[in-house]
Amino acid sequence: RSREIAVEASPCGKAAVGEATDVRKCSEQYCEGDQDCELEEWSEWGQCSQSCYGVQTRAREVLQNGEGAGKWCTGSEEDPALPMAEVRSCNGPRDLLPNGEEASDSEASQECGFGDQSP
Numbered sequence: 001r002s003r004e005i006a007v008e009a010s011p012c013g014k015a016a017v018g019e020a021t022d023v024r025k026c027s028e029q030y031c032e033g034d035q036d037c038e039l040e041e042w043s044e045w046g047q048c049s050q051s052c053y054g055v056q057t058r059a060r061e062v063l064q065n066g067e068g069a070g071k072w073c074t075g076s077e078e079d080p081a082l083p084m085a086e087v088r089s090c091n092g093p094r095d096l097l098p099n100g101e102e103a104s105d106s107e108a109s110q111e112c113g114f115g116d117q118s119p
Contacts, residue, residue: 034068039082048090052112059085 002021009015040060048054061084066072074081091112 034070035064035066036070037062037066037073037082038064039073042086045088050091052091054090055087056090057085057087
């Protein structure tokens, strides 16, 4: 809200006191139409890119973009973007074998030729 001086004070009168504008929040609730970003669940991890020292990826898609005062998928400096893809190493000394099974150190070493091999 705002106000203006209707009549200036005379030399013998009192001058107007206070702010010309007054601002306050009127609603802390979402407005109709506000919508948070909604994402799919992560996909399964993809195939390893190489038989040794490769990478795998997985992704997710946007089901509903953010609207109004809702959370947005793209983010901001204060609220960074939600990741749409992830990458991890595979078929390394501490990763899974090409068939997807967990490898012991000796199995991984034999498969890819790194580390100490068991006799």
